[in-house]
Amino acid sequence: xxxxxxxxxxxxxxxxxxxxxxxxxxxxxxxxxxxxxxxxxxxxxxxxxxxxxxxxxxxxxxxxxxxxxxxxxxxxxxxxxxxxxxxxxxxxxxxxxxxxxxxxxxxxxxxxxxxx
Amino acid sequence: xxxxxxxxxxxxxxxxxxxxxxxxxxxxxxxxxxxxxxxxxxxxxxxxxxxxxxxxxxxxxxxxxxxxxxxxxxxxxxxxxxxxxxxxxxxxxxxxxxxxxxxxxxxxxxxxxxx
Numbered sequence: 603x604x605x606x607x608x609x610x611x612x613x614x615x616x617x618x619x620x621x622x623x624x625x626x627x628x629x630x631x632x633x634x635x636x637x638x639x640x641x642x643x644x645x646x647x648x649x650x651x652x653x654x655x656x657x658x659x660x661x662x663x664x665x666x667x668x669x670x671x672x673x674x675x676x677x678x679x680x681x682x683x684x685x686x687x688x689x690x691x692x693x694x695x696x697x698x699x700x701x702x703x704x705x706x707x708x709x710x711x712x713x714x715x716x717x718x
Numbered sequence: 719x720x721x722x723x724x725x726x727x728x729x730x731x732x733x734x735x736x737x738x739x740x741x742x743x744x745x746x747x748x749x750x751x752x753x754x755x756x757x758x759x760x761x762x763x764x765x766x767x768x769x770x771x772x773x774x775x776x777x778x779x780x781x782x783x784x785x786x787x788x789x790x791x792x793x794x795x796x797x798x799x800x801x802x803x804x805x806x807x808x809x810x811x812x813x814x815x816x817x818x819x820x821x822x823x824x825x826x827x828x829x830x831x832x833x
Binding site: 606608633635637643644645646647650652657658660693695703704706707708709710711712 | 750752754759760761762763764767769808810812813814816817818819820821822823824825826
């Protein structure tokens, strides 16, 4: 069964450093997403991406964050200058169709980001 | 406001007994509802969804959920629990305030099934 994959599984960085989290969505899926889960809190939506542009973003997704689909398979989340409060589990997801509101999102295993 | 609530942090049930994990929602317009499960060190796995139609939705691993519009609930159920069902369960609703791509998640309910 096709799966969303994410690398690395755990990333440790110093405050102020840039990090790039990588995801390979399910092949032939069209919509891509990033969510995060701060330890002990809810899973929160960050951004959705379709047709090489941001479809929707939350207020969390400020100028420090950017997303990119650099090639036909990868989807990345970049945090330009990490803060302590960026420490969280980051989940990538993808869905297959343009009927985004009813379609199922399939999630990857997550990348745990620790900012020191 | 669009939101989803899971009133129980933890549900304990004995193996073989029926289980229910509760979820209530608040949306404007039609609700698109989802259940996901998270096992330790794994991502969120899709269980089932309600979009329209039959109020009883069947999903993976023997789970089902009942959509109740009057009570704004979408409780997850299974007739006979297994120890392997022990995990963290999330209810989610589509946020239709903008493009309708985002999911709003509840805080999660830990299900513990004892043998």
